[in-house]
Amino acid sequence: MASSSSPTLLLLLLAPLLLAMARPCTGADPISTVCSKNGTSAQTQASIDQVLSSLVPRASAAYYATATAGRSPSTIYGLAQCRGDVTRQDCALCIAAAAREVASSCRGSADGRIFYDYCLLRYSDANFIGLPDTGYTLILLNTQNATGVDLAAFDRAQAKLMSRVAAEAGQGASKGLARDTARLGGGGAAAKTTIYGLGWCTLDITAADCGLCVAQAVAELPNYCRYRRGCRVMYSSCIARYETYPFFFPLDGGAEPADLAGHLEKIVINQ
Ligand SMILES: *[C@@H]1O[C@H](CO)[C@@H](O)[C@H](O)[C@H]1NC(C)=O
Numbered sequence: 001m002a003s004s005s006s007p008t009l010l011l012l013l014l015a016p017l018l019l020a021m022a023r024p025c026t027g028a029d030p031i032s033t034v035c036s037k038n039g040t041s042a043q044t045q046a047s048i049d050q051v052l053s054s055l056v057p058r059a060s061a062a063y064y065a066t067a068t069a070g071r072s073p074s075t076i077y078g079l080a081q082c083r084g085d086v087t088r089q090d091c092a093l094c095i096a097a098a099a100r101e102v103a104s105s106c107r108g109s110a111d112g113r114i115f116y117d118y119c120l121l122r123y124s125d126a127n128f129i130g131l132p133d134t135g136y137t138l139i140l141l142n143t144q145n146a147t148g149v150d151l152a153a154f155d156r157a158q159a160k161l162m163s164r165v166a167a168e169a170g171q172g173a174s175k176g177l178a179r180d181t182a183r184l185g186g187g188g189a190a191a192k193t194t195i196y197g198l199g200w201c202t203l204d205i206t207a208a209d210c211g212l213c214v215a216q217a218v219a220e221l222p223n224y225c226r227y228r229r230g231c232r233v234m235y236s237s238c239i240a241r242y243e244t245y246p247f248f249f250p251l252d253g254g255a256e257p258a259d260l261a262g263h264l265e266k267i268v269i270n271q
């Protein structure tokens with residue numbers, strides 16, 4: 001991870017992402033993989049391997065686990081977590097894929113992070129556990145505008161919904177996962193749009209920090225996602241996301257997730 005004092009680097013990756021929305025973790029590519037601090041010692045690499053093999057079974061069983069291995073200066077800290085609304089099977093598949101992918105993609109790096117729709121996994125030689133981290137930002141936006149609605153009204157409804165999601169994420173009862181919806185009238189009774197909002201935090205941070213983290217992510221939405229039919233802002237400690245189709249469980253009315261292939265743009269801000 002670059003230090004927070006280095007200048008903001010903005011990378012626009014316009015290549016369309018082929019994200020299989022229905023089962024993103026069963027073999028699909030991760031949303032993002034970030035490796036830094038290249039050049040690990042053999043001892044550190046051994047600590048990384050130990051942390052990953054300790055995280056996989058425990059995070060698969062409990063949806064969340066942290067691990068530490070090795071002695072200073074080869075200590076490695078790790079965290080793995082599934083989104084609380086996915087099935088046990090999808091959780092286990094996602095965590096296994098995450099550990100496998102981060103081990104090969106970030107081999108030699110003392111800091112590795114991997115993000116999927118259903119889970120995330122992170123390890124580092126710095127003890128990040130319990131510290132809210134909004135240094136690395138990934139923005140994934142739908143390049144299409146909302147349709148069938150007044151765009152200004154859509155953004156107002158989205159902003160209201162997402163500020164509610166941030167507030168809910170800050171409540172201890174939400175256990176780091178806030179889900180909410182907003183219905184938007186499109187004129188006729190049939191023309192209704194539903195906006196689905198989600199806030200999600202790693203469970204090592206407090207509920208209060210979770211609320212602040214999601215609120216910070218939500219505050220980025222107007223900067224990148226005006227009128228967009230879907231958008232997510234992802235930090236290492238939390239995520240804020242909205243879509244106009246159901247993407248969290250239980251799925252609304254058995255609806256099929258939308259096919260976003262070719263409609264996503266990825267923006268990375270590393271500060
Ligand atoms: C790490 O450094 C080595 C040697 O400088 C280089 O060959 C390798 O590609 C680097 N790996 C990454 C992930 O940057």
Ligand SMILES: *[C@@H]1O[C@H](CO)[C@@H](O)[C@H](O)[C@H]1NC(C)=O
Nearest residue numbers: 143144145146151226227228
């Ligand atoms: C989205 O809507 C805005 C406002 O009407 C417009 O300026 C912009 O070109 C639209 N973008 C797309 C991708 O349709």
